[in-house]
Amino acid sequence: MTNAKVLKLLIFMLKSQIESILFVAGKPLALKDLARLCASGKAEVEVVLEDLKNKYNHEENGINIIVAGSEVQLVSNPKNKNIVESLVKEEVYSELTQPQLEALTIIAYRGPITKLELETIRGVNCSLILRNLLIKDLISVEEDKVIDHNRYRVTSKLLKHLGINEVEQLPDYDKLSKSESLTEILEQTNNAHDV
Template sequence: MSENKNLSVVESLLLAAGKPLSFKEIASVADVDVNKVSDLAESLQEKYNKDESGIHVTVNNNKIQFVTNTVNTDALQSYLKDETTGELSKPSLETLTIVAYRQPISKEELEQIRGVNCSVILRNLLIRGLVEARENKDDLVPMYSVTIDFLRHLGIDSVEQLPDFAKLNSDENLQALIEGTKSEDKPEEE
């Protein structure tokens, strides 16, 4: 299949789905390699992610979705009558920030950083569709990361566009704190 035909198929799938689709799902339906889907996603971002385009393409955690251009937010809010269900609390914003900068992150790692239980906050963020949980295949521990909806609300295409992302994502003090949590979880060897 030609490059243009592949792009056309992916565009149609994204419009029909109306939700994020994984590279794997697209590869299966479009009968292309998963690595090719990544290239197609980049091509779609180049095509759509322009100021004059009403449609943008967001890619996060090997998922892709069509979203609206954030410059049209006022018109959309007027049309949709603001679908949000209230403001996030300060602890929720703090938790969401940590997830965004340190994803994927386990509940235990998050609680080690915050110093308090995060169960209720994580549940609320999951319900709002701002974070998602995936089980780590090795130990079946849920790992949390932000969703495409979170990126859409901020008007960014990836977490790398967050302020000081590179610095905060690899902060040595936080990493040492997280590593301390992991070593405490392991049984001592005799």
């Protein structure tokens, strides 16, 4: 294979990786983080992003790529604002599903908690659940610079809805929030993830 073909293949692979990451992230990503995730240089990522913007940022496409400063995000086309808003409103005002209730309960009793810890307890990917709970303003996210992960906690809106002022007022809070077996499992998971 010639050098030109190899380069074309590498760019094609990088383009595919960037599209996938931006789709799954659902939020702005720093260019440096995108480059790190793709094991590529920032300059290569910027070139591919320009190409992707040329590919997607047209009136007839449903998605666009926005680069704002040092962050990039995959977003819906602004012309589809009304239809997208109606979907978001449905999600906000729809009833909670059983998986959402489970995740919300875990976050209430064990929060602030990382996505990895939540997924360890539930045994399944929780990305969509967290997204929906954030949209409904039932949980909030805060960056934990020490462990380089986001932590999730319940919001005052949820506490108000439950008729309590703090999570410590939840039934059996002391017992459930300090479960030694659960703490041990989470410590093992965090230690394994740090290695």
